[in-house]
Amino acid sequence: MDIIYLHGVKARTLIGVYDWERVAPQVVEVDLELGIPSARACQTDDLADTINYADVVDRLRAVLAEQHFLLLERLAEYIAQDLMGAFSTPWIRVSVTKLGILHEVGRVGVTVERGHRGG
Template sequence: MDIIYLHGVKAKTLIGVYDWERVAPQVVEVDLEIGIPSPRACHSDQLVDTIDYAKVVDRLRAELAEQHFLLLEALAEHLAQDIMGAFGAPWIKVSVTKLGILHEVGRVGVTVERGHRGG
């Protein structure tokens, strides 16, 4: 399976279980690995034969601006299902990270993997 990846995508969203986390949007960092439905782009060299990662980023940021979650797990699951459905990806790995949210902890996050990662 061919995979595209986007690492370190930053976006603002309301996320958290504590009241103080839900007052203003926080910046989260998202890493994506997305299975490409077909290897056609390797031979055609055409954008229409792959997943346009600029469109993925635009969609991700729009979703995070509109959707609000208590847990990173729910946010990651939502992104995984949304991106797989929108782009026809057979497999996805989504990592969502909160930056500097805990005292003396640089990053906390969660990773979900969905779909079938074929060979």
């Protein structure tokens, strides 16, 4: 399976269980790996035969701006399900990171993997 990856994508969303976290959107960092439904683009060199990563980023930022989450786990699951449906990817890995949220901890996050990776 061919995979497109996008690492370090910044997006804003309301996330957190504490009242102070839900006052304003926070920046989260998202790493994505998406299985490409077909290897056709390797032969055709045509963007129509693959997943346009600019479209993935645009969609990610738009849907997160409209949603509110308590847990990173739910946020990661939401991203996985939304992008799998929107881009017909058979497999996805989503990592979501909150930066500097705990004292003396640089990053906290969660990773979910959904679908079938195949060969």
